[in-house]
Amino acid sequence: MAATQRRGRRIMMTAEELDAFLATERTCRVATVSPEGAPHVSALWFVWDGSSLWLYSLTRSRRWADLRKDPRIAVVVDSGEEYGELRGAELSGTAEFVGEVPRVGEPVPELEGVESLFARKYFGLEALPHDHRHAWVRLTPEAVASWDFRKLPRG
Known part of the structure; x- marks a missing residue:
């Protein structure tokens, strides 16, 4: 995967924990x-295929326009309410556009599995x-930083 995390190794997620998260x-x-x-920061749904984060973006959004001009991207996925339960990951790298724009459903073998994952995750469809x-x-991350505050000693 990406560059290794230097700081916070005590609370970083293992590869298996990161995949599950x-x-x-x-x-x-x-x-x-x-x-x-x-x-510019915006919320979006995504799927993770084990090596890349896939974002299904509106093509008439500021996010899309920004990425067309400058494909550098950072994404944060996090969860938790209380300090001791905070978990998350920051993935950064270069955005790649896959398939037709906008997506109308032309066969794209690279998207078959991704679109199935997305359809099941968000719509309960195949x-x-x-x-x-x-x-x-x-986004195939060039760098990943993760944290899981549940790994901190209590007290």
Whole structure:
């Protein structure tokens, strides 16, 4: 996978823990930067295939426009309410666009498994209904930092 985490090793997730966490969480926050340098963060649904994070983004969004001009991206997935239960991961790298824009359902072998995962996770369906407004962005992380505060000693 990506660069190893230097700080917080005591609370970082193992590869197995990270896979399980990313497979079950539902919402992430996506950070992009505009051509003028303004940061933008937005919430989005995603799926994790074990090596890449797949984002199904509106093609008429600021996020999409930002990534078209500058494909650098950072994504945070986190959960927990109380301090001792906080968990999360930050994944960063370069966005890749996969499939047609917008997605209308043309056969794309690379998207078959991803779209099945997404359809089951969010809609309880076997096939993803295409609305002609979204398209796929893949983030294969170059760097990952994770944390699981449940690993901290109590007291």
